[in-house]
Amino acid sequence: MSTSTATLMDGTALARRTVEETAARAAEVTRRTGVTPCLATVLVGADPASVTYVKMKQNRCAKAGIRSRHVELPAETTTEELVAAITALSEDPEVHGILLQHPVGPHIDERAAFEAIAPEKDVDGVTMASFAAMGFGLPGFVSCTPGGIMRLLDAYDVDPSGKRAVVVGRSAILGKPAGLLLLGRDATVTYCHSRTKDLSSVIREADILVAAVGKPNFIKGEDIKPGAVVIDAGYNPGNIGDVDFASAAERASLITPVPGGVGPMTIAVLLAQTVEGAERQLGL
Incomplete structure:
Protein backbone atom coordinates (compact mmCIF):
# COMPACT_ATOMS: atom_id res chain seq x y z
CA MET A 1 0.00 0.00 0.00
CA SER A 2 1.41 3.40 -1.04
CA THR A 3 2.04 6.15 1.46
CA SER A 4 1.56 9.81 0.68
CA THR A 5 4.60 11.97 1.40
CA ALA A 6 3.30 15.20 -0.11
CA THR A 7 1.80 17.98 1.99
CA LEU A 8 -1.81 18.68 1.05
CA MET A 9 -2.57 22.23 -0.12
CA ASP A 10 -5.86 22.82 1.68
CA GLY A 11 -7.96 25.01 -0.61
CA THR A 12 -11.01 24.68 1.63
CA ALA A 13 -9.27 26.28 4.62
CA LEU A 14 -7.64 29.03 2.53
CA ALA A 15 -10.98 29.75 0.81
CA ARG A 16 -12.64 30.07 4.23
CA ARG A 17 -10.03 32.61 5.33
CA THR A 18 -10.34 34.48 2.02
CA VAL A 19 -14.14 34.68 2.33
CA GLU A 20 -13.84 35.91 5.94
CA GLU A 21 -11.48 38.69 4.80
CA THR A 22 -13.83 39.47 1.90
CA ALA A 23 -16.83 39.67 4.26
CA ALA A 24 -14.94 42.18 6.44
CA ARG A 25 -14.12 44.29 3.35
CA ALA A 26 -17.75 44.10 2.13
CA ALA A 27 -18.98 45.26 5.55
CA GLU A 28 -16.53 48.17 5.42
CA VAL A 29 -17.80 49.18 1.95
CA THR A 30 -21.37 49.15 3.28
CA ARG A 31 -20.38 51.07 6.41
CA ARG A 32 -18.60 53.80 4.43
CA THR A 33 -21.02 54.18 1.51
CA VAL A 126 -13.32 36.25 -18.87
CA THR A 127 -13.10 39.30 -21.16
CA MET A 128 -10.32 40.19 -23.58
CA ALA A 129 -9.61 43.25 -21.41
CA SER A 130 -8.98 41.03 -18.37
CA PHE A 131 -6.84 38.62 -20.40
CA ALA A 132 -4.73 41.54 -21.65
CA ALA A 133 -4.37 42.89 -18.10
CA MET A 134 -3.08 39.49 -16.96
CA GLY A 135 -0.67 39.39 -19.91
CA PHE A 136 0.66 42.89 -19.32
CA GLY A 137 0.68 42.63 -15.53
CA LEU A 138 -1.67 45.61 -15.27
CA PRO A 139 -4.46 46.24 -12.72
CA GLY A 140 -7.58 44.28 -13.58
CA PHE A 141 -9.36 41.08 -12.73
CA VAL A 142 -7.72 37.67 -13.03
CA SER A 143 -9.55 34.56 -14.20
CA CYS A 144 -10.83 33.06 -10.95
CA THR A 145 -9.32 29.57 -11.07
CA PRO A 146 -5.80 30.75 -12.04
CA GLY A 147 -6.15 33.50 -9.42
CA GLY A 148 -7.01 30.84 -6.85
CA ILE A 149 -3.97 28.81 -7.90
CA MET A 150 -1.66 31.80 -7.35
CA ARG A 151 -3.16 32.42 -3.90
CA LEU A 152 -2.59 28.76 -3.00
CA LEU A 153 1.06 28.98 -4.09
CA ASP A 154 1.51 32.12 -1.99
CA ALA A 155 -0.19 30.56 1.05
CA TYR A 156 2.26 27.65 0.93
CA ASP A 157 5.30 29.89 0.32
CA VAL A 158 5.93 28.65 -3.22
CA ASP A 159 7.83 31.37 -5.07
CA PRO A 160 7.52 30.73 -8.84
CA SER A 161 10.56 32.91 -9.62
CA GLY A 162 13.17 30.93 -11.55
CA LYS A 163 11.09 27.73 -11.36
CA ARG A 164 10.13 25.62 -14.35
CA ALA A 165 6.32 25.67 -14.57
CA VAL A 166 4.44 23.32 -16.87
CA VAL A 167 0.78 23.96 -17.66
CA VAL A 168 -1.08 21.03 -19.23
CA GLY A 169 -4.10 22.59 -20.92
CA ARG A 170 -4.66 25.81 -22.86
CA SER A 171 -8.24 26.94 -22.28
CA ALA A 172 -8.84 30.69 -22.36
CA ILE A 173 -10.00 30.89 -18.74
CA LEU A 174 -7.69 28.35 -17.09
CA GLY A 175 -4.59 27.05 -18.86
CA LYS A 176 -3.57 30.18 -20.76
CA PRO A 177 -4.09 32.69 -17.91
CA ALA A 178 -2.46 30.34 -15.37
CA GLY A 179 0.66 30.38 -17.52
CA LEU A 180 0.52 34.18 -17.89
CA LEU A 181 0.26 34.70 -14.13
CA LEU A 182 3.17 32.32 -13.48
CA LEU A 183 5.22 34.08 -16.16
CA GLY A 184 4.39 37.40 -14.47
CA ARG A 185 5.99 35.98 -11.32
CA ASP A 186 9.20 35.07 -13.22
CA ALA A 187 8.59 31.36 -13.74
CA THR A 188 9.79 29.77 -16.97
CA VAL A 189 6.53 28.51 -18.44
CA THR A 190 5.84 25.67 -20.88
CA TYR A 191 2.33 25.07 -22.20
CA CYS A 192 1.38 21.51 -23.14
CA HIS A 193 -1.72 20.29 -24.95
CA SER A 194 -3.17 17.44 -27.01
CA ARG A 195 -0.50 17.84 -29.72
CA THR A 196 2.53 18.06 -27.43
CA LYS A 197 5.01 15.37 -28.37
CA ASP A 198 6.45 13.21 -25.57
CA LEU A 199 4.31 14.93 -22.94
CA SER A 200 5.70 12.79 -20.11
CA SER A 201 9.24 14.09 -20.63
CA VAL A 202 8.04 17.72 -20.45
CA ILE A 203 6.00 17.06 -17.29
CA ARG A 204 9.06 15.46 -15.65
CA GLU A 205 10.89 18.82 -15.85
CA ALA A 206 8.19 20.71 -13.92
CA ASP A 207 9.00 22.26 -10.56
CA ILE A 208 5.38 23.50 -10.61
CA LEU A 209 2.82 21.46 -12.52
CA VAL A 210 -0.66 22.80 -13.31
CA ALA A 211 -2.97 20.10 -14.66
CA ALA A 212 -5.96 21.58 -16.48
CA VAL A 213 -6.70 19.08 -19.23
CA GLY A 214 -10.10 17.69 -18.20
CA LYS A 215 -9.16 14.00 -18.34
CA PRO A 216 -9.45 11.87 -15.18
CA ASN A 217 -6.17 10.55 -13.74
CA PHE A 218 -4.41 11.63 -16.95
CA ILE A 219 -1.06 12.47 -15.29
CA LYS A 220 0.65 9.62 -13.46
CA GLY A 221 2.95 9.79 -10.46
CA GLU A 222 5.89 8.31 -12.38
CA ASP A 223 6.00 11.50 -14.48
CA ILE A 224 6.15 13.83 -11.46
CA LYS A 225 9.58 15.28 -10.67
CA PRO A 226 10.48 14.41 -7.05
CA GLY A 227 9.70 17.44 -4.88
CA ALA A 228 7.46 19.12 -7.47
CA VAL A 229 4.43 21.22 -6.55
CA VAL A 230 1.36 19.68 -8.20
CA ILE A 231 -1.75 21.79 -8.78
CA ASP A 232 -4.65 19.68 -10.01
CA ALA A 233 -7.22 22.02 -11.57
CA GLY A 234 -9.13 19.16 -13.19
CA TYR A 235 -12.62 18.33 -12.08
CA ASN A 236 -14.11 15.22 -13.63
CA PRO A 237 -17.23 13.18 -12.82
CA GLY A 238 -16.95 11.39 -9.50
CA ASN A 239 -14.74 14.13 -7.95
CA ILE A 240 -11.67 12.89 -9.80
CA GLY A 241 -8.85 15.20 -10.81
CA ASP A 242 -6.55 15.18 -13.84
CA VAL A 243 -3.69 13.79 -11.72
CA ASP A 244 -3.54 10.26 -10.33
CA PHE A 245 -3.45 11.49 -6.75
CA ALA A 246 -2.14 8.40 -4.93
CA SER A 247 0.92 7.93 -7.13
CA ALA A 248 1.62 11.67 -7.53
CA ALA A 249 1.48 12.25 -3.76
CA GLU A 250 4.39 9.83 -3.30
CA ARG A 251 6.71 12.10 -5.31
CA ALA A 252 5.36 15.65 -4.97
CA SER A 253 6.31 17.96 -2.09
CA LEU A 254 2.94 19.76 -2.24
CA ILE A 255 -0.27 18.66 -3.97
CA THR A 256 -3.86 19.89 -4.18
CA PRO A 257 -6.60 17.34 -3.46
CA VAL A 258 -9.72 16.98 -5.61
CA PRO A 259 -12.12 18.03 -4.23
CA GLY A 260 -10.97 20.58 -1.66
CA GLY A 261 -8.02 22.11 -3.50
CA VAL A 262 -8.43 24.51 -6.41
CA GLY A 263 -12.27 24.39 -6.53
CA PRO A 264 -13.09 26.29 -3.32
CA MET A 265 -10.50 28.94 -4.22
CA THR A 266 -12.23 29.69 -7.53
CA ILE A 267 -15.40 30.91 -5.78
CA ALA A 268 -13.39 32.67 -3.05
CA VAL A 269 -11.54 34.71 -5.71
CA LEU A 270 -14.84 35.52 -7.46
CA LEU A 271 -16.22 36.96 -4.20
CA ALA A 272 -13.00 38.83 -3.37
CA GLN A 273 -12.94 40.41 -6.84
CA THR A 274 -16.62 41.40 -6.56
CA VAL A 275 -15.84 43.41 -3.42
CA GLU A 276 -12.71 44.81 -5.08
CA GLY A 277 -14.88 45.88 -8.02
CA ALA A 278 -17.30 47.60 -5.66
CA GLU A 279 -14.43 49.41 -3.92
CA ARG A 280 -13.08 50.69 -7.25
CA GLN A 281 -16.48 51.71 -8.63
CA LEU A 282 -17.38 53.52 -5.42
CA GLY A 283 -14.00 55.31 -5.35
CA LEU A 284 -12.77 53.75 -2.11
Whole structure:
Protein backbone atom coordinates (compact mmCIF):
# COMPACT_ATOMS: atom_id res chain seq x y z
CA MET A 1 0.00 0.00 0.00
CA SER A 2 1.41 3.40 -1.04
CA THR A 3 2.04 6.15 1.46
CA SER A 4 1.56 9.81 0.68
CA THR A 5 4.60 11.97 1.40
CA ALA A 6 3.30 15.20 -0.11
CA THR A 7 1.80 17.98 1.99
CA LEU A 8 -1.81 18.68 1.05
CA MET A 9 -2.57 22.23 -0.12
CA ASP A 10 -5.86 22.82 1.68
CA GLY A 11 -7.96 25.01 -0.61
CA THR A 12 -11.01 24.68 1.63
CA ALA A 13 -9.27 26.28 4.62
CA LEU A 14 -7.64 29.03 2.53
CA ALA A 15 -10.98 29.75 0.81
CA ARG A 16 -12.64 30.07 4.23
CA ARG A 17 -10.03 32.61 5.33
CA THR A 18 -10.34 34.48 2.02
CA VAL A 19 -14.14 34.68 2.33
CA GLU A 20 -13.84 35.91 5.94
CA GLU A 21 -11.48 38.69 4.80
CA THR A 22 -13.83 39.47 1.90
CA ALA A 23 -16.83 39.67 4.26
CA ALA A 24 -14.94 42.18 6.44
CA ARG A 25 -14.12 44.29 3.35
CA ALA A 26 -17.75 44.10 2.13
CA ALA A 27 -18.98 45.26 5.55
CA GLU A 28 -16.53 48.17 5.42
CA VAL A 29 -17.80 49.18 1.95
CA THR A 30 -21.37 49.15 3.28
CA ARG A 31 -20.38 51.07 6.41
CA ARG A 32 -18.60 53.80 4.43
CA THR A 33 -21.02 54.18 1.51
CA GLY A 34 -24.33 52.60 2.51
CA VAL A 35 -23.98 50.40 -0.58
CA THR A 36 -23.77 46.59 -0.43
CA PRO A 37 -21.45 45.03 -3.06
CA CYS A 38 -23.58 43.20 -5.63
CA LEU A 39 -22.79 40.26 -7.93
CA ALA A 40 -25.18 39.58 -10.82
CA THR A 41 -25.33 36.01 -12.11
CA VAL A 42 -26.71 35.26 -15.57
CA LEU A 43 -27.93 31.78 -16.47
CA VAL A 44 -29.18 30.69 -19.89
CA GLY A 45 -31.37 27.57 -19.79
CA ALA A 46 -31.65 25.11 -16.92
CA ASP A 47 -28.62 22.83 -17.15
CA PRO A 48 -28.72 21.04 -13.75
CA ALA A 49 -24.98 21.46 -13.06
CA SER A 50 -25.13 25.18 -13.94
CA VAL A 51 -28.22 25.70 -11.76
CA THR A 52 -26.38 24.05 -8.85
CA TYR A 53 -23.23 26.17 -9.41
CA VAL A 54 -25.25 29.40 -9.50
CA LYS A 55 -27.14 28.51 -6.28
CA MET A 56 -23.84 27.67 -4.58
CA LYS A 57 -22.38 31.03 -5.66
CA GLN A 58 -25.46 32.86 -4.36
CA ASN A 59 -25.17 31.08 -0.99
CA ARG A 60 -21.48 31.99 -0.75
CA CYS A 61 -22.32 35.61 -1.61
CA ALA A 62 -24.78 35.74 1.28
CA LYS A 63 -22.10 34.43 3.67
CA ALA A 64 -19.67 37.10 2.49
CA GLY A 65 -22.10 40.00 2.85
CA ILE A 66 -22.47 40.37 -0.92
CA ARG A 67 -25.89 40.95 -2.48
CA SER A 68 -26.67 38.70 -5.42
CA ARG A 69 -28.98 39.39 -8.31
CA HIS A 70 -29.97 36.52 -10.56
CA VAL A 71 -31.00 36.83 -14.22
CA GLU A 72 -32.46 33.62 -15.62
CA LEU A 73 -33.03 33.42 -19.36
CA PRO A 74 -34.72 30.65 -21.38
CA ALA A 75 -32.56 28.13 -23.28
CA GLU A 76 -33.71 29.58 -26.64
CA THR A 77 -32.33 33.06 -25.80
CA THR A 78 -30.44 34.52 -28.78
CA THR A 79 -26.97 36.07 -28.72
CA GLU A 80 -28.55 39.51 -29.19
CA GLU A 81 -30.94 39.04 -26.25
CA LEU A 82 -28.14 37.78 -23.98
CA VAL A 83 -25.84 40.66 -24.99
CA ALA A 84 -28.68 43.11 -24.24
CA ALA A 85 -29.26 41.59 -20.79
CA ILE A 86 -25.54 41.74 -19.91
CA THR A 87 -25.18 45.27 -21.30
CA ALA A 88 -28.04 46.40 -19.03
CA LEU A 89 -26.21 44.94 -16.01
CA SER A 90 -22.95 46.59 -17.15
CA GLU A 91 -24.72 49.95 -17.17
CA ASP A 92 -26.48 49.43 -13.81
CA PRO A 93 -24.59 51.30 -11.05
CA GLU A 94 -26.07 48.99 -8.39
CA VAL A 95 -24.27 45.97 -9.92
CA HIS A 96 -20.52 45.69 -9.20
CA GLY A 97 -19.70 42.31 -10.71
CA ILE A 98 -21.18 40.12 -13.46
CA LEU A 99 -20.87 36.37 -13.84
CA LEU A 100 -22.15 34.66 -16.98
CA GLN A 101 -22.53 30.96 -16.13
CA HIS A 102 -21.21 28.90 -19.00
CA PRO A 103 -21.74 26.91 -21.15
CA VAL A 104 -24.51 29.00 -22.69
CA GLY A 105 -25.63 26.73 -25.54
CA PRO A 106 -24.11 26.13 -28.99
CA HIS A 107 -26.41 28.61 -30.78
CA ILE A 108 -25.03 31.55 -28.75
CA ASP A 109 -21.82 33.44 -29.53
CA GLU A 110 -20.29 33.05 -26.06
CA ARG A 111 -17.41 35.43 -26.77
CA ALA A 112 -19.82 38.21 -27.82
CA ALA A 113 -21.73 37.65 -24.57
CA PHE A 114 -18.55 37.79 -22.47
CA GLU A 115 -17.43 40.98 -24.22
CA ALA A 116 -20.71 42.68 -23.23
CA ILE A 117 -19.42 42.59 -19.63
CA ALA A 118 -17.87 45.95 -18.72
CA PRO A 119 -14.17 45.36 -17.86
CA GLU A 120 -14.59 46.99 -14.42
CA LYS A 121 -17.34 44.43 -13.65
CA ASP A 122 -15.60 41.37 -15.12
CA VAL A 123 -15.01 39.76 -11.72
CA ASP A 124 -14.80 36.31 -13.35
CA GLY A 125 -11.86 37.42 -15.54
CA VAL A 126 -13.32 36.25 -18.87
CA THR A 127 -13.10 39.30 -21.16
CA MET A 128 -10.32 40.19 -23.58
CA ALA A 129 -9.61 43.25 -21.41
CA SER A 130 -8.98 41.03 -18.37
CA PHE A 131 -6.84 38.62 -20.40
CA ALA A 132 -4.73 41.54 -21.65
CA ALA A 133 -4.37 42.89 -18.10
CA MET A 134 -3.08 39.49 -16.96
CA GLY A 135 -0.67 39.39 -19.91
CA PHE A 136 0.66 42.89 -19.32
CA GLY A 137 0.68 42.63 -15.53
CA LEU A 138 -1.67 45.61 -15.27
CA PRO A 139 -4.46 46.24 -12.72
CA GLY A 140 -7.58 44.28 -13.58
CA PHE A 141 -9.36 41.08 -12.73
CA VAL A 142 -7.72 37.67 -13.03
CA SER A 143 -9.55 34.56 -14.20
CA CYS A 144 -10.83 33.06 -10.95
CA THR A 145 -9.32 29.57 -11.07
CA PRO A 146 -5.80 30.75 -12.04
CA GLY A 147 -6.15 33.50 -9.42
CA GLY A 148 -7.01 30.84 -6.85
CA ILE A 149 -3.97 28.81 -7.90
CA MET A 150 -1.66 31.80 -7.35
CA ARG A 151 -3.16 32.42 -3.90
CA LEU A 152 -2.59 28.76 -3.00
CA LEU A 153 1.06 28.98 -4.09
CA ASP A 154 1.51 32.12 -1.99
CA ALA A 155 -0.19 30.56 1.05
CA TYR A 156 2.26 27.65 0.93
CA ASP A 157 5.30 29.89 0.32
CA VAL A 158 5.93 28.65 -3.22
CA ASP A 159 7.83 31.37 -5.07
CA PRO A 160 7.52 30.73 -8.84
CA SER A 161 10.56 32.91 -9.62
CA GLY A 162 13.17 30.93 -11.55
CA LYS A 163 11.09 27.73 -11.36
CA ARG A 164 10.13 25.62 -14.35
CA ALA A 165 6.32 25.67 -14.57
CA VAL A 166 4.44 23.32 -16.87
CA VAL A 167 0.78 23.96 -17.66
CA VAL A 168 -1.08 21.03 -19.23
CA GLY A 169 -4.10 22.59 -20.92
CA ARG A 170 -4.66 25.81 -22.86
CA SER A 171 -8.24 26.94 -22.28
CA ALA A 172 -8.84 30.69 -22.36
CA ILE A 173 -10.00 30.89 -18.74
CA LEU A 174 -7.69 28.35 -17.09
CA GLY A 175 -4.59 27.05 -18.86
CA LYS A 176 -3.57 30.18 -20.76
CA PRO A 177 -4.09 32.69 -17.91
CA ALA A 178 -2.46 30.34 -15.37
CA GLY A 179 0.66 30.38 -17.52
CA LEU A 180 0.52 34.18 -17.89
CA LEU A 181 0.26 34.70 -14.13
CA LEU A 182 3.17 32.32 -13.48
CA LEU A 183 5.22 34.08 -16.16
CA GLY A 184 4.39 37.40 -14.47
CA ARG A 185 5.99 35.98 -11.32
CA ASP A 186 9.20 35.07 -13.22
CA ALA A 187 8.59 31.36 -13.74
CA THR A 188 9.79 29.77 -16.97
CA VAL A 189 6.53 28.51 -18.44
CA THR A 190 5.84 25.67 -20.88
CA TYR A 191 2.33 25.07 -22.20
CA CYS A 192 1.38 21.51 -23.14
CA HIS A 193 -1.72 20.29 -24.95
CA SER A 194 -3.17 17.44 -27.01
CA ARG A 195 -0.50 17.84 -29.72
CA THR A 196 2.53 18.06 -27.43
CA LYS A 197 5.01 15.37 -28.37
CA ASP A 198 6.45 13.21 -25.57
CA LEU A 199 4.31 14.93 -22.94
CA SER A 200 5.70 12.79 -20.11
CA SER A 201 9.24 14.09 -20.63
CA VAL A 202 8.04 17.72 -20.45
CA ILE A 203 6.00 17.06 -17.29
CA ARG A 204 9.06 15.46 -15.65
CA GLU A 205 10.89 18.82 -15.85
CA ALA A 206 8.19 20.71 -13.92
CA ASP A 207 9.00 22.26 -10.56
CA ILE A 208 5.38 23.50 -10.61
CA LEU A 209 2.82 21.46 -12.52
CA VAL A 210 -0.66 22.80 -13.31
CA ALA A 211 -2.97 20.10 -14.66
CA ALA A 212 -5.96 21.58 -16.48
CA VAL A 213 -6.70 19.08 -19.23
CA GLY A 214 -10.10 17.69 -18.20
CA LYS A 215 -9.16 14.00 -18.34
CA PRO A 216 -9.45 11.87 -15.18
CA ASN A 217 -6.17 10.55 -13.74
CA PHE A 218 -4.41 11.63 -16.95
CA ILE A 219 -1.06 12.47 -15.29
CA LYS A 220 0.65 9.62 -13.46
CA GLY A 221 2.95 9.79 -10.46
CA GLU A 222 5.89 8.31 -12.38
CA ASP A 223 6.00 11.50 -14.48
CA ILE A 224 6.15 13.83 -11.46
CA LYS A 225 9.58 15.28 -10.67
CA PRO A 226 10.48 14.41 -7.05
CA GLY A 227 9.70 17.44 -4.88
CA ALA A 228 7.46 19.12 -7.47
CA VAL A 229 4.43 21.22 -6.55
CA VAL A 230 1.36 19.68 -8.20
CA ILE A 231 -1.75 21.79 -8.78
CA ASP A 232 -4.65 19.68 -10.01
CA ALA A 233 -7.22 22.02 -11.57
CA GLY A 234 -9.13 19.16 -13.19
CA TYR A 235 -12.62 18.33 -12.08
CA ASN A 236 -14.11 15.22 -13.63
CA PRO A 237 -17.23 13.18 -12.82
CA GLY A 238 -16.95 11.39 -9.50
CA ASN A 239 -14.74 14.13 -7.95
CA ILE A 240 -11.67 12.89 -9.80
CA GLY A 241 -8.85 15.20 -10.81
CA ASP A 242 -6.55 15.18 -13.84
CA VAL A 243 -3.69 13.79 -11.72
CA ASP A 244 -3.54 10.26 -10.33
CA PHE A 245 -3.45 11.49 -6.75
CA ALA A 246 -2.14 8.40 -4.93
CA SER A 247 0.92 7.93 -7.13
CA ALA A 248 1.62 11.67 -7.53
CA ALA A 249 1.48 12.25 -3.76
CA GLU A 250 4.39 9.83 -3.30
CA ARG A 251 6.71 12.10 -5.31
CA ALA A 252 5.36 15.65 -4.97
CA SER A 253 6.31 17.96 -2.09
CA LEU A 254 2.94 19.76 -2.24
CA ILE A 255 -0.27 18.66 -3.97
CA THR A 256 -3.86 19.89 -4.18
CA PRO A 257 -6.60 17.34 -3.46
CA VAL A 258 -9.72 16.98 -5.61
CA PRO A 259 -12.12 18.03 -4.23
CA GLY A 260 -10.97 20.58 -1.66
CA GLY A 261 -8.02 22.11 -3.50
CA VAL A 262 -8.43 24.51 -6.41
CA GLY A 263 -12.27 24.39 -6.53
CA PRO A 264 -13.09 26.29 -3.32
CA MET A 265 -10.50 28.94 -4.22
CA THR A 266 -12.23 29.69 -7.53
CA ILE A 267 -15.40 30.91 -5.78
CA ALA A 268 -13.39 32.67 -3.05
CA VAL A 269 -11.54 34.71 -5.71
CA LEU A 270 -14.84 35.52 -7.46
CA LEU A 271 -16.22 36.96 -4.20
CA ALA A 272 -13.00 38.83 -3.37
CA GLN A 273 -12.94 40.41 -6.84
CA THR A 274 -16.62 41.40 -6.56
CA VAL A 275 -15.84 43.41 -3.42
CA GLU A 276 -12.71 44.81 -5.08
CA GLY A 277 -14.88 45.88 -8.02
CA ALA A 278 -17.30 47.60 -5.66
CA GLU A 279 -14.43 49.41 -3.92
CA ARG A 280 -13.08 50.69 -7.25
CA GLN A 281 -16.48 51.71 -8.63
CA LEU A 282 -17.38 53.52 -5.42
CA GLY A 283 -14.00 55.31 -5.35
CA LEU A 284 -12.77 53.75 -2.11
